Amino acid sequence: MAGGxxxxxxxxxxxxTAEIYGKAIADIMLNDPKVVAITxxxxxxxxxxxxxxxxxxxxxxxxxxEQDMMGVAAGMAKAGIIPFVSGFSAFCSMRACDQLxxxxxxxxxxxxxxxxxxxxxxxxxxxxxxxxADLAITRSLPNLTVICPxxxxxxxxxxxxxxxxxxxxxxxxxxxxxxxxxxxxxYGFEVGKAVTINEGTDITVIACGSCVAQAKKxxxxxxxxxxxxxxxxxxxxxxxxxxxxxxxxxLETRRIITVEDHLTTGGLGSAxxxxxxxxxxxxxxxxxGHESFAMIGLQEDIMADAGIDANGIIASVRxxxxxxxxxDNDWDDEY
Amino acid sequence: MALSKQEWLDLEKKVxxxxxxxxxxxxxxxxxxxxxxxxxxxxxxxxxxxxxxIKVDDxxxxxxxxxxxxxxxxxxxxxxxxxDKGFNDPEMLKTFNLSGSKMGMHLDSNKVVGxxxxxxxxxxxxxxxxxxxxxxxxxxxxxxxxxxxGDGELDEGSNWEAFMTMNHYKLSNCIVFVDRNHNMIDxxxxxxxxxxxxxxxFVAFGFNTVTVDGNNIKELCDAIDAAIERSKEAQAPTCIxxxxxxxxxLTSVQGDYHTHYMAIDDPTFEKYNxxxxxxxxxRVARAEKEAE
Numbered sequence: 001m002a003g004g005x006x007x008x009x010x011x012x013x014x015x016x017t018a019e020i021y022g023k024a025i026a027d028i029m030l031n032d033p034k035v036v037a038i039t040x041x042x043x044x045x046x047x048x049x050x051x052x053x054x055x056x057x058x059x060x061x062x063x064x065x066e067q068d069m070m071g072v073a074a075g076m077a078k079a080g081i082i083p084f085v086s087g088f089s090a091f092c093s094m095r096a097c098d099q100l101x102x103x104x105x106x107x108x109x110x111x112x113x114x115x116x117x118x119x120x121x122x123x124x125x126x127x128x129x130x131x132x133a134d135l136a137i138t139r140s141l142p143n144l145t146v147i148c149p150x151x152x153x154x155x156x157x158x159x160x161x162x163x164x165x166x167x168x169x170x171x172x173x174x175x176x177x178x179x180x181x182x183x184x185x186x187y188g189f190e191v192g193k194a195v196t197i198n199e200g201t202d203i204t205v206i207a208c209g210s211c212v213a214q215a216k217k218x219x220x221x222x223x224x225x226x227x228x229x230x231x232x233x234x235x236x237x238x239x240x241x242x243x244x245x246x247x248x249x250x251l252e253t254r255r256i257i258t259v260e261d262h263l264t265t266g267g268l269g270s271a272x273x274x275x276x277x278x279x280x281x282x283x284x285x286x287x288x289g290h291e292s293f294a295m296i297g298l299q300e301d302i303m304a305d306a307g308i309d310a311n312g313i314i315a316s317v318r319x320x321x322x323x324x325x326x327x328d329n330d331w332d333d334e335y
Numbered sequence: 336m337a338l339s340k341q342e343w344l345d346l347e348k349k350v351x352x353x354x355x356x357x358x359x360x361x362x363x364x365x366x367x368x369x370x371x372x373x374x375x376x377x378x379x380x381x382x383x384x385x386x387x388x389i390k391v392d393d394x395x396x397x398x399x400x401x402x403x404x405x406x407x408x409x410x411x412x413x414x415x416x417x418x419d420k421g422f423n424d425p426e427m428l429k430t431f432n433l434s435g436s437k438m439g440m441h442l443d444s445n446k447v448v449g450x451x452x453x454x455x456x457x458x459x460x461x462x463x464x465x466x467x468x469x470x471x472x473x474x475x476x477x478x479x480x481x482x483x484x485g486d487g488e489l490d491e492g493s494n495w496e497a498f499m500t501m502n503h504y505k506l507s508n509c510i511v512f513v514d515r516n517h518n519m520i521d522x523x524x525x526x527x528x529x530x531x532x533x534x535x536x537f538v539a540f541g542f543n544t545v546t547v548d549g550n551n552i553k554e555l556c557d558a559i560d561a562a563i564e565r566s567k568e569a570q571a572p573t574c575i576x577x578x579x580x581x582x583x584x585l586t587s588v589q590g591d592y593h594t595h596y597m598a599i600d601d602p603t604f605e606k607y608n609x610x611x612x613x614x615x616x617x618r619v620a621r622a623e624k625e626a627e
Contacts (some may be wrong), residue, residue: 057473065496067493068499070462071461071465072466074463075462075463075465078452081470098456
């Protein structure tokens with residue numbers, strides 16, 4: 001199979017992540033007549049414009065019907081097609097959850113879901129259109145690989161990996177212009193393997209999606225302002241989670257903060273905490289994310305409100321660094 | 336593919352054997368969805384022994400016709416068909432519903448050979464069928480997709496999303512059957528959630544809609560022949576509403592919603608077997624008469 005779409009840094013600065021997805025899928029579809037794009041009245045919003053230009057006969061629009069979209073995709077996959085389903089994350093994961101569970105995951109249908117407008121990236125649309133439970137939902141479904149790319153380059157890598165790997169994928173991307181994290185696609189992306197953005201020995205910040213760039217900024221600030229050595233891991237694959245990278249962080253830094261544009265229940269933080277707790281090793285631990293339905297507003301304002309932007313991460317790192325969790329009987333600082 | 340008299344009689348014998356095997360499977364399983372299994376068994380027999388272009392020795396053959404039992408709980412009747420056809424060892428039926436069996440109450444396409452879709456969650460089959468039918472168009476294949484829903488199942492709104500898709504993309508290569516046995520778990524469909532006028536609903540959704548006696552092999556075959564003829568060009572899909580009896584053949588209880596899920600003890604097993612034999616005799620007599 002073809003490796004898929006490759007693009008340059010100029011594309012990255014000029015197009016939104018979803019548009020990069022559109023270009024990536026268009027390139028794959030040009031080279032493989034068995035790939036079909038399916039959407040639910042969101043061909044434009046999910047940036048399938050490039051696909052419509054190159055092979056409109058393989059863009060199936062089912063109207064505003066996400067349940068149907070998932071079922072149709074499952075049927076197509078059963079007939080040998082590789083369907084790329086695009087829709088808002090909120091509706092892919094919740095409205096069509098039963099179809100995702102039963103028609104796709106249970107049956108191991110080779111369906112690739114690229115869920116857009118994830119987290120709070122559709123900020124002003126409010127909680128009806130925020131997807132802050134989708135990682136919890138999709139992470140709990142057997143046979144499904146769950147990826148939350150950090151920028152456009154990573155989205156292209158995730159799309160190519162999904163195309164080249166048999167089985168269902170859920171790729172969660174944002175609505176708008178993500179901060180650029182990588183210089184190009186060639187940084188060693190591998191499904192299930194965290195990428196070290198910043199080496200560090202004092203504390204590890206494990207982030208995914210739009211929070212990775214925020215964590216990187218926080219680490220740079222803390223190095224200069226506090227002299228802290230902050231490790232930043234881009235945990236782009238939520239399932240299967242990279243246990244090795246987590247355990248290495250536990251052993252080498254003994255302090256971990258997770259950060260995600262998602263509820264603190266069930267998402268990245270939960271996935272990391274499961275590994276930490278099972279390890280039996282002591283580790284200071286804090287999960288950053290939404291505690292409830294998010295406020296309405298621009299995504300950057302929502303992220304600031306939830307403490308998952310660079311400032312919030314900086315504050316949490318300082319707080320966790322104060323924790324004295326070593327061999328003492330003083331529990332006061334733990335509460 | 337007009338139905339000859341001998342073919343009709345052969346199919347009557349086959350469906351009678353399968354009714355007995357379905358009843359037996361219910362006994363082995365301890366209980367089962369006998370009502371909806373018996374009502375749809377004529378269709379399963381007609382499709383699997385006359386129409387479906389499938390290969391038992393190559394169950395994943397990519398050009399095969401697809402069949403999707405959207406009313407997945409009728410597996411108690413579908414599993415005997417798949418075993419009798421040779422897709423699975425008939426001994427498996429003795430394990431139906433039992434712990435560790437490959438055959439559960441709703442068949443798993445990854446465990447039972449010949450099953451095109453794992454169904455059971457109602458309202459899913461039609462979208463999957465639309466997907467396989469659309470795939471045939473995109474891939475330039477001529478296989479047909481047959482899908483059967485229950486009537487109570489049509490309460491699920493997702494079906495109607497799929498029907499809109501079938502009509503929008505003119506998927507006449509997808510043939511929809513509704514097992515209109517008039518009953519669901521809590522009672523008559525019209526008491527629980529009125530479906531009528533059902534045929535008008537399908538017409539409004541763009542379907543070429545016909546209603547037949549779904550427990551009459553000749554009527555089923557005539558309707559399927561016409562639907563296959565229509566499938567040769569892309570146009571409005573066909574819906575065949577099959578007026579059936581829930582528990583068809585179990586004459587003392589057929590038509591009663593309580594047949595939806597039944598446990599059978601030994602005396603009842605004997606009684607129902609006798610009823611099935613009498614029902615078969617009646618059906619043969621009808622076939623003999625109507626075929627002339």
